[in-house]
Amino acid sequence: MKLGSGVSPSFVTEQQIRQLERKLRAKEERIIVLETENALLHLKLAKNQGIIRNSSAENSFAYYNKKKFHGTAKSIVIQLHRAIQKLKQDMQNLRLSALQFSRDLHQGESFLHQILLAVQKLQLHNEAMETFQIKTLELEQSLHEVNERYKEEKQRRKVLHNSLLELRGNIRVHCRIRPLLPFDAAPEESVTKDRQISISENVICATDDETILVKCSRPGHALINKTYQFERVYSTSDSQVTVFEDVSPLLTSLLDGYNVCIMAYGQTGSGKTYTMLGPQLENSFHFSVDDEAELGIIPRASKEVFRLLSEKPPGSHWVEVSVVEVYNNEVFDLLAKDNSGRLNGTKRGIMTNKEGKSDIPLLTYEPVEDTVEFLELVKQGLQLRAKHPTLVHTDSSRSHFVITLTITIKAASEDDFAPPWAGDRSSQKLGKGHFFTSPYSSRASSPAQLFRESVGRLKRMRTKLQLVDLAGSECVGMSGVTGSLLRETSFINRSLSALADVLGAISEQHSHIPYRNSKLTHLLQDAIGGDAKLLVVLCVSPSQKYITESLQTLGFGSRAQQVQRGHAKKRNELMLNKSK
Incomplete structure (x- = not known):
């Protein structure tokens, strides 16, 4: 079914789905990158922990920096985890929205088809109505002419009748x-x-x-x-x-x-x-x-x-x-x-x-x-x-x-x-x-x-x-x-x-x-x-x-x-x- 610009609704839907799929792939790639970075951070954390265990002669200043770094890394990990969860939820919502849009689009195509059929029927009814109106006008004109002729003939008959009465x-x-x-009303009644x-x-x-x-x-x-x-x-x-x-x-x-x-x-x-x-x-x-x-x-x-x-x-x-x-x-x-x-x-x-x-x-x-x-x-x-x-x-x-x-x-x-x-x-x-x-x-x-x-x-x-x-x-x-x-x-x-x-x-x-x-x-x-x-x-x-x-x-x-x-x-x- 073609729309006004010549682009079919199915084509538009496919384009939108492709765009959503590209966005989805981009999100997935981003997730993979973040997971990789998270793994590397875990490795660095483990390495740092090993270094800390093996090093016992650190001064108080080094110990403080290590503890501060550990807290910062842990905070970053937590933020990354939350971001990953949010991305997963967004992706799920996008999938649901895409499915709903696809269903709505299909239903819209059905409604549009029904509307076009109704418009075609209405055009046919309008054409039939115009035909009936033309016929009605013709019949009314014909009836008016017949009534006028009837009145003329009736008047002519009356004139002739009056003339005949005068002659006779x-x-x-x-x-x-x-x-x-x-005073026409009265209580009594006559019975047949x-x-x-x-x-x-x-x-x-x-x-x-x-x-x-x-x-x-x-x-x-x-x-x-x-x-x-x-x-x-x-x-x-x-x-x-x-x-x-x-x-x-x-x-x-x-x-x-x-x-x-x-x-x-x-x-x-x-x-x-x-x-x-x-x-x-x-x-x-x-x-x-x-x-x-x-x-x-x-x-x-x-x-x-x-x-x-x-x-x-x-x-x-x-x-x-x-x-x-x-x-x-x-x-x-x-x-x-x-x-x-x-x-x-x-x-x-x-x-x-x-x-x-x-x-x-x-x-x-x-x-x-x-x-x-x-x-x-x-x-x-x-x-x-x-x-x-x-x-x-x-x-x-x-x-x-x-x-x-x-x-x-x-x-x-x-x-x-x-x-x-x-x-x-x-x-x-x-x-x-x-x-x-x-x-x-x-x-x-x-x-x-x-x-x-x-x-x-x-x-x-x-x-x-x-x-x-x-x-x-x-x-x-x-x-x-x-x-x-x-x-x-x-x-x-x-x-x-x-x-x-x-x-x-x-x-x-x-x-x-x-x-x-x-x-x-x-x-x-x-x-x-x-x-x-x-x-x-x-x-x-x-x-x-x-x-x-x-x-x-x-x-x-x-x-x-x-x-x-x-x-x-x-x-x-x-x-x-x-x-x-």
Whole structure:
């Protein structure tokens, strides 16, 4: 085995052994010399002793010198003997060290050989690892490309699907599953033949973003699994942001000239109001920046609409808002004010105008310029909305809540455009909120007519965004309502049943559609059967406790998405001319 300089370890060992052997021989020769000298000294000592014995006439001085010499010789001999013993011990130690060094060197060669083998294996492993890393990068790149193509194809499929829905005039249906909440739990349990089912068990879940799985385990029924397909399904973990991401494209369509309606449908306590508005605290809604992540569709939609409008030239548009509720099959204007300027929730009638559109004469429209003003009006309307606690929900909404945001945009060639509240309000005797009634009503008040006459021949495009938080359907036995609340529940269920009847009649292409069977369907006639883009957000609970109501909601959604209407029409620039 060669080292770095080309000299093998065995050669070095042999050289060191030879050096030790030379040192050993030198020591041995030195020992022999010392032994010889010692022998000579012994001989001299013996000779001197003989001379001493034969000489008896030595004087005292000679005798002293002889004795001194004898002591010196004896001391030298002792020192030489000790030196010889030490040399012998050193030689023995050198022999032992040489043997140990030889053994260590042999063992070191073995270790070095093992290390070299390990280094070679490590180099092979590194080469294999580099190969695997290259293959991994290639696979990751390939997976990324496949995912990108999948996303593109999925988006393309969704675009094509939406285009098909628009061409067929279908209603878009999304479904949201809320998480299990504390009031879902209850001590009692229902039992099937095969197993015991907790009424708070999670029996509804999203298998993907388009499919819902329902474990139908009702008393007296066999256990079956049902699946429902919708355009979009939101699981319990999906946020408000995720829900709004699929809503925001409709707002772009709104400014492109399409009417849009977004409504939430489901039983009481299923999350409709949370989806549409956001969290409810202390019987009032707070649209603060701190709760921005929890904001629902309505505040987010207003923010997006005004953001889109901000990109248009100043003075090219105006926005108006109306807020109504349908309570006990009556329509109430929640922005109407009495003579002292206080909101009083005035009851209004509903009719069909000459164009065949539903209309509410004398309905209050408030002009708004930004999201803050819009949300303030929404909050005022919510304070008047009918709410009562039930066994299902402690703050159950007892009415259908409808917000209409109307946008009027002038044509690019119009130079002297101004909204009806612009200019000298004092001379017109107009005031914000009650200076005029709906300019779109068949019974418009005189100031609105004067405005129409003042603009003469005017090109403008008008679109409506309707945001609807429906009252929740509920089982009378489960909600525990009595008296007036029982009457409210009856009206709620009848209006929702009328909504289902209308959808059924449209899907079966009946010659007569029973819009007027309920004030709710009459009010939403343009959105349901007209040319608006309609999105229904189904809200369901995952609990076994509400399985019957959830199945009813999912069945409603399945019927709704089968409805085929005339495809959504763009609101082309309207020519308003009083002479016409």
